[in-house]
Amino acid sequence: MKEGKPATIKEIARRLKISPSTVSRALNDHPSIGLVTTMRVKKVAAEMNYEPNQTAIFFKQRKTFTVGVVLPSLSEPFFSAAISEIENVANERNYTVIMGQSLDDADRELRILQTLKTHRVDGVLMSIGKNTRDYPFIELLEAAGIPIVFFDCVPDLNTINRVVSDLETGMLEAIDIFVSCGHLAISLINGPVLLPASIERKKAYLKGLSKCGIPFREEYIVNTDLTPEGNEAAISQLLALSDRPSAVVSFNDYVALDVMKTVRQKGLALNQDIHFISYANYPLWKYMENPPMASIEQFPGEQGKKAAELLFELIDAVERPEPVKVVFKSRLVNQVS
Amino acid sequence: MKEGKPATIKEIARRLKISPSTVSRALNDHPSIGLVTTMRVKKVAAEMNYEPNQTAIFFKQRKTFTVGVVLPSLSEPFFSAAISEIENVANERNYTVIMGQSLDDADRELRILQTLKTHRVDGVLMSIGKNTRDYPFIELLEAAGIPIVFFDCVPDLNTINRVVSDLETGMLEAIDIFVSCGHLAISLINGPVLLPASIERKKAYLKGLSKCGIPFREEYIVNTDLTPEGNEAAISQLLALSDRPSAVVSFNDYVALDVMKTVRQKGLALNQDIHFISYANYPLWKYMENPPMASIEQFPGEQGKKAAELLFELIDAVERPEPVKVVFKSRLVNQVS
DNA sequence: CTGTTAGCGCGTTCAA
DNA sequence: TTGAACGCGCTAACAG
Secondary structure, three states: OOOOOOOHHHHHHHHHHOOOHHHHHHHHOOOOOOOHHHHHHHHHHOOOOOOHHHHHHHHHHHHOEEEEEEOOOOHHHHHHHHHHHHHHHHHHHOOOEEEEOOOOHHHHHHHHHHHHHOOOOOOOOOOOOOOOOHEEEEEEEEHOOOOOOEEOOOOOOOOOOOEEEEHHHHHHHHHHHHHHHOOEEEEEOOOOOOOOOHHHHHHHHHHHHOOOOOEEEEEEEEEEOOOHHHHHHHHHHHOOOOOOOOEEEOOOOOOOHHHHHHHHHHOEEEEEOOOEEOOOOOOOHOOOOOOOOOEEOOOHHHHHHHHHHHHHHHHHHHOOOOEEEEEEEEEOOOOOO | OOOOOOHHHHHHHHOOOHHHHHHHHOOOOOOOOOOHHHHHHHHHHOOOOOOOOOOHHHHOOOOOOOEEEEEEOOHHHHHHHHHHHHHHHHOOOOOEEEEEEOOOOOOHHHHHHHHHHHOOOEEEEEOOOOOOOOOOHHHHHHHHHEEEEEEEOOOOOOOOEEEEEEHHHHHHHHHHHHHHOOOOOOOEEEEOOOOOHHHHHHHHHHHHHHHHOOOOOOHEEOOOOOHHHHHHHHHHHHOOOOOOOEEEEOOHHHHHHHHHHHHHHOOOOOOOEEEEEEEEEOOOHHOOOOOOOEEEEOOOOHHHHHHHHHHHHHHHHHOOOOOOOEEOOEEEEEEOO
């Protein structure tokens, strides 16, 4: 009944006048231990309020049953949806999850990875920050034999495991539906020019146009730095055109929110004078009076889940397998009209 | 250069033909080691790519520099805002954060706490689930000497450390502003009757009414189970009244979203026929065409931050201090009119 | 089936 | 200023 320090194997061994290893084996249901002694040991263990000292076990087994998750932000809906699923998968397998947020700061990101390494996590899930240019952490973890799976925002390398969304499919669908509604002046409000995510969107946009036989007009692509001001500037630029677009695909729902607000303020009618589709499928559209025509869903939860499952495969693998690439096709959802 | 296993203290000792303990001390800048040897040791350590084995250190020091965070859900904006701040505080102090989500399942919640205990976390931050009726985990952690700080959704006990929001202040402000706008028929859409959060809201609502000299009408309080259907039923009930309310305080923004949608569908004009204020301050109101009049902010980030700081004080404390209770006054924000 | 011994990597006495 | 020895709690190799 002494609540002070939890009992150790040694103590319960002494109490039963048997050896510590027998106790250890009994507690772990080792086949070579007699049923009776196993029972006796377990009984006394319970009485003495025994709890295995995991830190000792981690130390001995060289395994921590812990995975690290590194994300740009924990409060962003996309990532919190992902991490929620990741926690689920880990929980099922009796792993714990350590998390860190880089806040798009490459130094902080690296520091977190360092910490995870010294904590001897068994694996890492990661989505890199916007400002991460090179990836020293890859060989850092590689050298320590810690498998890593990237998702969503991933380094552009073929040598790594990654789960990403294919932004093209959704974009093609979006343009298709715009065209089938009679729109020909279709614009793209893209993110920062250099961002891989922007480049991919632009490529998909161009492909979508050409598939529908719509000529590309340079002035129909504008960029935003993703700040509210940038978003507003971007839409203003489009609206100022002599033949302003009647349909717009925007970088993501956050951009769309700003943009649509500006449009309203300028006295234009949403879903009438001008129509929107954007990436991300913010879950609240359904409550709005004039939501975008549709959203391009990227399935953050599913991505996180898949990435986690992949990671656990790697952790359990004996041989290091070839790098895996899993692609989630983005899809148009929430069509309102 | 062997990338296989990281070097150990022993190895670098052998390489330098000195004792492991000297190496250990040198690495930790022990004052009693000569400057030269310290330098030599550090140099060789770097060469051999030495990394301290944290699991060994945790084991020996009986300290893991890890805190656990247990929340109902990781994907809910309120909690992800909190956890983001918690991670920040922990990161500053070189602690890592393990997290688990209970999904309002009391069993899962308990299991997570068990896990945290066996992982020997140095402290726990927790917001309990809606279905948690009793708190076996409190003495569980108590017995293990693990300090715990509750926040937001906390057990109703005086013996625990907790950070909570005072729901009353915001409610009083809300009713005040409603009244000053000429509303007398002020209604409350509350959550489940038994939920402490509901009870508190009701109490505040009654107090607010009486402060303004408005008689309480039983039929002006309705309850929802917080599902979309429940929310819709609640508002329908109010709208069906012969003298329906012109102002409504709702349990939270999610309820308000459903409710306002229903109101729109019934052809009533938001912010004209009927006005809303709700708890939680969902960050997207500013984008909506007809947002609620105001929101009652509960400061999730600040709560999380404060709770984390409190926890670290407890972790560092030598003596176990008296239970602390910190209250964040809720406040009306985002007034549109 | 069970006990003995050894050691994981580190910090920390105690002696020199 | 340094080294030798020990032990944290547990598991595993090797006896018996």
